[in-house]
Amino acid sequence: xxxxxxxxxxxxxxxxxxxxxxxxxxxxxxxxxxxxxxxxxxxxxxxxxxxxxxxxxxxxxxxxxxxxxxxxxxxxxxxxxxxxxxxxxxxxxxxxxxxxxxxxxxxxxxxxxxxxxxxxxxxxxxxxxxxxxxxxxxxxxxxxxxxxxxxxxxxxxxxxxxxxxxxxxxxxxxxxxxxxxxxxxxxxxxxxxxxxxxxxxxxxxxxxxxxxxxxxxxxxxxxxxxxxxxxxxxxxxxxxxxxxxxxxxxxxxxxxxxxxxxxxxxxxxxxxxxxxxxxxxxxxxxxxxxxxxxxxxxxxxxxxxxxxxxxxxxxxxxxxxxxxxxxxxxxxxxxxxxxxxxxxxxxxxxxxxxxxxxxxxxxxxxxxxxxxxxxxxxxxxxxxxxxxxxxxxxxxxxxxxxxxxxxxxxxxxxxxxxxxxxxxxxxxxxxxxxxxxxxxxxxxxxxxxxxxxxxxxxxxxxxxxxxx
Amino acid sequence: xxxxxxxxxxxxxxxxxxxxxxxxxxxxxxxxxxxxxxxxxxxxxxxxxxxxxxxxxxxxxxxxxxxxxxxxxxxxxxxxxxxxxxxxxxxxxxxxxxxxxxxxxxxxxxxxxxxxxxxxxxxxxxxxxxxxxxxxxxxxxxxxxxxxxxxxxxxxxxxxxxxxxxxxxxxxxxxxxxxxxxxxxxxxxxxxxxxxxxxxxxxxxxxxxxxxxxxxxxxxxxxxxxxxxxxxxxxxxxxxx
Numbered sequence: 001x002x003x004x005x006x007x008x009x010x011x012x013x014x015x016x017x018x019x020x021x022x023x024x025x026x027x028x029x030x031x032x033x034x035x036x037x038x039x040x041x042x043x044x045x046x047x048x049x050x051x052x053x054x055x056x057x058x059x060x061x062x063x064x065x066x067x068x069x070x071x072x073x074x075x076x077x078x079x080x081x082x083x084x085x086x087x088x089x090x091x092x093x094x095x096x097x098x099x100x101x102x103x104x105x106x107x108x109x110x111x112x113x114x115x116x117x118x119x120x121x122x123x124x125x126x127x128x129x130x131x132x133x134x135x136x137x138x139x140x141x142x143x144x145x146x147x148x149x150x151x152x153x154x155x156x157x158x159x160x161x162x163x164x165x166x167x168x169x170x171x172x173x174x175x176x177x178x179x180x181x182x183x184x185x186x187x188x189x190x191x192x193x194x195x196x197x198x199x200x201x202x203x204x205x206x207x208x209x210x211x212x213x214x215x216x217x218x219x220x221x222x223x224x225x226x227x228x229x230x231x232x233x234x235x236x237x238x239x240x241x242x243x244x245x246x247x248x249x250x251x252x253x254x255x256x257x258x259x260x261x262x263x264x265x266x267x268x269x270x271x272x273x274x275x276x277x278x279x280x281x282x283x284x285x286x287x288x289x290x291x292x293x294x295x296x297x298x299x300x301x302x303x304x305x306x307x308x309x310x311x312x313x314x315x316x317x318x319x320x321x322x323x324x325x326x327x328x329x330x331x332x333x334x335x336x337x338x339x340x341x342x343x344x345x346x347x348x349x350x351x352x353x354x355x356x357x358x359x360x361x362x363x364x365x366x367x368x369x370x371x372x373x374x375x376x377x378x379x380x381x382x383x384x385x386x387x388x389x390x391x392x393x394x395x396x397x398x399x400x401x402x403x404x405x406x407x408x409x410x411x412x413x414x415x416x417x418x419x420x421x422x423x424x425x426x427x428x429x430x431x432x433x434x435x436x437x438x439x440x441x442x443x444x445x446x447x448x449x450x451x452x453x454x455x456x457x458x459x460x461x462x463x464x465x466x467x468x
Numbered sequence: 469x470x471x472x473x474x475x476x477x478x479x480x481x482x483x484x485x486x487x488x489x490x491x492x493x494x495x496x497x498x499x500x501x502x503x504x505x506x507x508x509x510x511x512x513x514x515x516x517x518x519x520x521x522x523x524x525x526x527x528x529x530x531x532x533x534x535x536x537x538x539x540x541x542x543x544x545x546x547x548x549x550x551x552x553x554x555x556x557x558x559x560x561x562x563x564x565x566x567x568x569x570x571x572x573x574x575x576x577x578x579x580x581x582x583x584x585x586x587x588x589x590x591x592x593x594x595x596x597x598x599x600x601x602x603x604x605x606x607x608x609x610x611x612x613x614x615x616x617x618x619x620x621x622x623x624x625x626x627x628x629x630x631x632x633x634x635x636x637x638x639x640x641x642x643x644x645x646x647x648x649x650x651x652x653x654x655x656x657x658x659x660x661x662x663x664x665x666x667x668x669x670x671x672x673x674x675x676x677x678x679x680x681x682x683x684x685x686x687x688x689x690x691x692x693x694x695x696x697x698x699x700x701x702x703x704x705x706x707x708x709x
Binding site: 079082085090100114118126127139187383389392415426 | 503504505508509512515516518519520522523524526527529530531532533534535537538540541543544545548549551552555556558559560562563565566567569570571672674675678679682685686689690692693696701703704705706707708
């Protein structure tokens with residue numbers, strides 16, 4: 001419903017809308033890449049942490065390697081999570097900044113799950129994560145492990161509420177359109193229908209599968225890189241049993257990654273096909289408009305083809321690799337074959353991320369030109385900022401977030417390559433501050449050493465490069 | 469009912485100003501000390517406040533979207549550039565805190581320290597200016613921005629002094645009141661406008677029910693976090709940032 005105005009104004013309005021959409025899409029893509037790792041790695045860190053707590057309590061020999069696994073993957077989780085929050089905050093503001101029409105018309109319904117997300121799930125998730133990181137030496141080990149399970153559960157709840165909001169856009173249910181002062185307004189008629197919307201539930205499990213698959217690929221790729229490098233230097237790796245604590249760490253991580261990757265691919269595939277139950281019904285051209293999928297069949301075809309190919313390959317190869325875990329066969333293959341497999345694992349790291357982005361594009365683009373299917377068109381929801389202003393915010397926010405994301409991935413890459421030595425997460429403060437090369441650390445160390453440190457926290461030897 | 473949502477909103481915004489204000493102040497003044505160990509000790513002093521603190525503003529934004537969507541749309545229409553500056557400086561501040569100590573090297577850390585100081589100055593300024601935009605006055609925006617920059621610096625210094633056991637001229641209760649003052653004043657000034665910016669028949673009862681059910685859990689988690697984390701630093705603390 002563009003105003004019947006002169007050409008210049010119409011062009012300006014259209015390009016402001018396009019810029020707002022482009023800005024949202026780019027920021028959402030950056031945020032989504034971090035979410036994949038947060039949700040994919042979360043359960044893995046929680047399981048390693050719980051097993052460490054159990055092993056320590058029972059005095060089992062696995063305690064050191066499980067501690068190392070918890071701290072190594074926990075640190076990658078944190079450095080990834082940091083930018084995930086920042087990107088999420090920038091993204092959340094986009095609704096109010098550029099799509100005020102969405103809040104005006106559907107604010108009551110679209111806003112409710114977002115309020116639950118920020119006020120409940122994310123609030124708890126971040127508080128618990130703070131407790132986990134900074135209460136490392138204070139909270140009893142078993143409670144500490146439980147705290148991280150809280151982080152995982154609230155993280156998944158957070159993702160689910162976002163899917164409820166997104167599902168409403170795709171398949172608007174549980175609402176009633178009433179006449180308001182500024183036009184029709186959607187009011188919440190049936191909260192349960194909103195929550196149990198197939199576009200939220202089925203798609204939510206589909207996304208969870210994609211996240212677990214990404215986490216699995218990350219575990220396997222990082223472990224393969226270390227296993228490949230380690231066998232060259234020492235020469236003792238690759239035996240029936242792990243030669244040292246490091247080889248044990250990477251073997252355990254590979255096993256965990258193969259399980260989560262395969263389970264994730266199965267979930268993503270099953271619920272991915274399950275979604276067609278409502279997608280095909282929705283794409284019947286209704287009274288509101290027949291151009292629901294007009295012109296975007298190419299993106300959808302490429303996206304669907306890629307998702308099918310990747311999930312199908314992982315679902316086929318995953319079980320084979322899982323069977324090869326028997327007797328540690330996958331770690332004891334002939335050297336050439338083993339090297340090729342490990343190289344493949346490393347190179348395959350971007351696959352789940354590219355696939356997830358293509359899946360998200362397929363979903364979001366196929367809804368256009370609607371922001372709420374059949375209720376509100378995207379161009380009606382966009383605000384009245386001039387195009388240059390939207391362009392300025394696009395350059396500032398997207399430029400900043402992409403730069404920070406690339407820097408963060410570089411740091412993650414270095415931390416991943418560095419392995420399980422000198423981890424800052426869970427280190428004693430004296431080890432961290434003592435490694436600061438410049439200045440006079442003595443005085444600052446005293447503040448952290450008014451009583452003898454607990455013996456369990458200073459076992460990690462400080463490397464010459466320092467702790468980080 | 470709508471008034472209760474308004475109170476919740478301003479409680480969350482005040483909480484964020486006090487908790488995150490300390491992190492902003494410490495970040496903005498961290499380049500004043502020279503040695504790397506001293507800088508890290510100061511960041512460690514406010515580090516635990518970051519994660520359980522910044523969620524208060526995220527939650528406040530959630531309440532604004534969920535209960536007062538029209539007020540949010542109006543506010544962001546008026547304060548568009550300031551809102552962009554707010555989230556941009558927030559993202560940069562967080563990245564600087566998380567990344568500065570992840571690699572060794574003087575250049576890496578000095579660069580991030582400077583970015584941290586810059587972002588930690590822009591963030592409270594943008595917050596003050598956004599509050600001023602809610603007042604509908606450019607003068608208020610300028611005054612509140614300047615006030616916030618000064619108040620967060622005092623607040624950060626007071627909190628670092630408390631946690632590191634150093635003497636401090638101003639107590640952290642006083643500085644907390646200083647950083648909270650602009651939010652409380654904004655609550656008084658903008659109250660009628662805020663209540664008019666709610667959804668059709670007021671915020672939905674279903675959403676209210678969810679929040680009432682969640683509040684005890686949230687309060688408990690936060691209470692534990694502060695009990696454990698806000699005390700003078702000792703050997704059981706964690707130096708992460």
